[in-house]
Amino acid sequence: MQPATRTILIGGTLSAALAVPVLAAAPATMDVTVTIPQLKVAEYHKPYVAFWVEKAGAPAKTVAVWYDHDMKANEGTKWLRDVRQWWRASGRSMTFPANGITGATRAPGTHKISFSRAQLGALAAGEYVLVVEAAREVGGRELLRIPFTWPGKAGAGGRAAGKTELGTVSVAFR
Template identity: 40%
Template sequence: MRLVKTSLLGCVIALLWANSINAAATEISLQLPQIETSQYHRPYVAVWVEDAQQQPVKLIALWVQKPDWLKDLRRFWRKIGRSDTALVDAVSSATQKSGSYTLQWDGKDDQGRELTAGTYTLLVEAAREQGGRSLVKHEFKWPATGAFIEIAAEGELGNISARLR
């Protein structure tokens, strides 16, 4: 009987711990608009966080097709792309068609450490071959339990929102 209670308690603790990890995840909603043009190419998109000194701390997502075009994501290229090819390779995935996407961020930096309290900026940059380039950013305080970020659509990017947890 004692073994069953101990095992049950262990399961409950594990479930609570797993739920607290999921609850701590920041959800970022990102839209890529439908752009009517005769020659549409899917945009390259980078989503990352910078600290108050404008230094990158976390690359959340990178959607690319060929590395040659990464330079068109100008700020991303200057801050991360040209100097940290291992991180770019680890995070990058295929370009996406127009639509709505949800990204998850656990509040940690690229080395897996919790962010320290302070001011940060969420950046989203998109560039499309034979199309435009858009860079949007929004400053936020961390930790910011329950804070909500909204960024209006601009050019190659649709509406962006994030719920910080």
Template identity: 50%
Template sequence: MRRLLFTMPALLLAAPVAAADLDVTVQIPRLDVAEYHRPYLAAWIEREDHSVAAQLAVWYAQKESKEGAGTKWLPELRQWWRRGGRELQMPVDGVSGATRPVGEQKLAFEQGKAPLGQLAPGKYTLVVEAAREVGGREVVRVPFQWPAAAPQHLGAKGGSELGEVKLDLAP
């Protein structure tokens, strides 16, 4: 018992040294429309000057064609395209992937590991942008401080193309 009591503070001290987690949950809403296509979606972390600190995810149609299929429409994710999407060569390992269906989509990231990398302490914004063929476009922003001193559950809600966007931070 005594040994355990001594061990516990040591574990607590060790925790901040362990890799911090950043989990993102994006809700893709069910839409009652005649022609539905899954949205293109980009998620990234912006610094205060709007520069990109990390590209987290890009979902676009993967079907091949002479025109490069989905990549042709990537500029429709306008903010993302301008902020750094156009600098990337698709596909990006661990970042780009196929479009996803209606529902909660969970993404987990870890400090020090791609694609999050080593995020320096500071103020950031998680940005999630969705654009849908023959549909709308929406950007949801969640500001946060990194690293979190204690577990934090942040979020923001979209109004049309995005449902709830949750950001869970673990120190």
């Protein structure tokens, strides 16, 4: 496929025009919006949440993990294995805290995280699934899957709705 060209005039004259290739820009960011529902329970704990990308035949790529990393002696990591599917897919091979991936647990509400093309750039073009899993102490566990195509097209995305530990999770490209 040939890139398009744009004519640039230098000094306002066509005789000095240059043909410069213009590559179609793929979206630079994948935005993920996650709703953590307010639960009416006697003992509420913020959920641990893991986000990873899967492609058939390829290893899972963790893109974010929310957990209680403020506990003394990194104690919060011992409950990461409760986020079971993620733990089996890639969590147990990670060292915590993981720079650029781990962050604090979130309170109920809507939260947006963004992944740059640089963070996802190593992904080969193709069909993927963003998997979001939440687990809560004295609570439940929930996993949602949202298929997407990489590289994404601006305005494209998908969504899934949880029933207990997660509310709506959506993916959008810009």
